Amino acid sequence: MNSPIPIDALAASGRFRHLSSIAGIDIDLRYAGLDNFVGRDLYSPHDCAWLHADAASALDAVVAYLAARAPSHRILVLDALRPQRVQQQLWDALAGTDLQMYLAAPERGSIHSFGMALDVTIVDQHGVELDMGTGFDDLTAASHPALEAVMVERGVLTVGQIGNRQLLRDAMAQAGFQGISTEWWHYDCGDRDRVRQSYARVI
Numbered sequence: 001m002n003s004p005i006p007i008d009a010l011a012a013s014g015r016f017r018h019l020s021s022i023a024g025i026d027i028d029l030r031y032a033g034l035d036n037f038v039g040r041d042l043y044s045p046h047d048c049a050w051l052h053a054d055a056a057s058a059l060d061a062v063v064a065y066l067a068a069r070a071p072s073h074r075i076l077v078l079d080a081l082r083p084q085r086v087q088q089q090l091w092d093a094l095a096g097t098d099l100q101m102y103l104a105a106p107e108r109g110s111i112h113s114f115g116m117a118l119d120v121t122i123v124d125q126h127g128v129e130l131d132m133g134t135g136f137d138d139l140t141a142a143s144h145p146a147l148e149a150v151m152v153e154r155g156v157l158t159v160g161q162i163g164n165r166q167l168l169r170d171a172m173a174q175a176g177f178q179g180i181s182t183e184w185w186h187y188d189c190g191d192r193d194r195v196r197q198s199y200a201r202v203i
Contacts, residue, residue, distance in 0.1 A: 002198075002199060002200035002201075003200060004084070004200060004201045004202070004203045005200045005201070005202050005203070006202075006203055007046045007047075007048070007081075007083045007202055007203065008046065010050050010081075010115075010202065015052060015053055015200070016050045016051065016052055016053060016056075016081075016115055017050065017051055017052075017053050017056035018047075018049055018050055019049040019050065019051065019056075019077060019080060020049065021056070022051075022056055022059055022060060022063070023060075023063065024063035024066075024067065024074060024075070025059065025063060025074060025075045025076070025077055026074055026075070026076045026077070026123055026127065027049060027076070027077045028076060028077070028078060029043065029048060029049060029077070029078065029079060029080070030078050030079060030119075030136060030137065031043050031048070031079060031082065031086060032044065032048065035136075036136075036137050037093075037137040037139065038089070038090065038093045042086045042089055042090070043086065046083065048080065048081050048082065048083065048086075049080065049081075050080060050081040050115055050202075051080050051081060051115050051116075051118070052081075052114060052115035052116050052189075052199060054116065054189060054190070055080075055115060055116050055117070055118065055189040058175040058176050058177060058189050059075070059077075059118065059175070061174070061175035061176075062075055062171050062172055062174075062175045062177070063075060065170075065171045065174055065175065066122070066171050069167075069170075069171070070122075070167060072124060072125040073122050073123065073124055073125070073130070073167075074122070074123050075120050075121075075122060075123075075171070076120060076121050076122065076123045076129065077118060077119070077120055078119040078120060078121060078136050078185060079112065079118070079119035080112070080115070080117075080118055080119075081112065081113075081115045081202055082110060082112035082113055082117075083113060083202050083203055084106065084109070084113045084201055084202065084203045085203060087103070087104070087106050087109075087110045087112070087113055088106045090103055091103055091105065091106050099139050101182070102139050102182060102183065108196070109196055109201055111188045111189075111192055111195050111196075113201050113202055113203075114195050114196070114199040114200065114201055114202070115199070115202060116188065116189045116190060116195045116199060117186065117187065117188045117189065118177070118186075118187050118189070119136065119183075119185045119186050119187075120168065120172070120185060120187065121136065121168065121185055122164065122167060122168050122171075130164040130167075130168075131160070131161050131164060132161055132164055132165055132168075132184055132185075133151070133156075133157040133158070133161035133162075133165070133184075134184075136185050142156050142157060143182065143183055143184055143185075144181060144182050144183075144184075145165065145169075145179060145180075145181055145182075145183075145184050146181035146182070148162050148165070165184050168184070172187045176189060176190065177189055178190075178191075
């Protein structure tokens with residue numbers, strides 16, 4: 001395992017790319033504002049618009065896929081690098097609730113903290129988010145990809161909403177990103193165990 005990297009040392013490390021260097025994406029980091037489940041800015045004064053270079057290259061491939069398959073659509077990045085200190089704050093905010101299941105325990109480490117995970121959605125040519133059935137950080141069963149068939153059967157989600165999620169899944173999967181069963185917006189770049197063993201955590 002590599003030694004942890006302070007958030008303010010990323011530019012000098014040579015192992016990370018700033019999101020502004022990735023053409024063809026839109027950026028709205030929700031934890032840098034109030035539009036998240038804790039309702040406060042968790043990132044300031046730090047710049048968290050970073051990804052490990054490996055994940056950034058994979059995101060380039062996502063952009064290329066959408067440009068070819070759905071040229072009027074773009075990826076909107078909702079979260080990328082999430083320092084360990086912020087993961088701890090999120091964990092603490094959900095202490096004593098069943099909702100902690102949505103977070104990686106800080107001692108184990110979120111893949112976001114290695115710059116190897118993304119929270120994303122898709123926007124149309126007008127910058128409007130596609131209807132995914134729920135918003136980002138909606139910590140309910142309707143957000144679970146594993147339960148989509150049941151949610152459609154119950155009338156909670158529509159076939160069109162699942163189609164929008166599938167477009168996102170296809171774009172991410174062909175670039176090597178792996179989704180999870182509980183959040184339609186979250187994607188890991190590579191195997192979680194390998195990332196934790198081989199990459200440096202940002203603190």
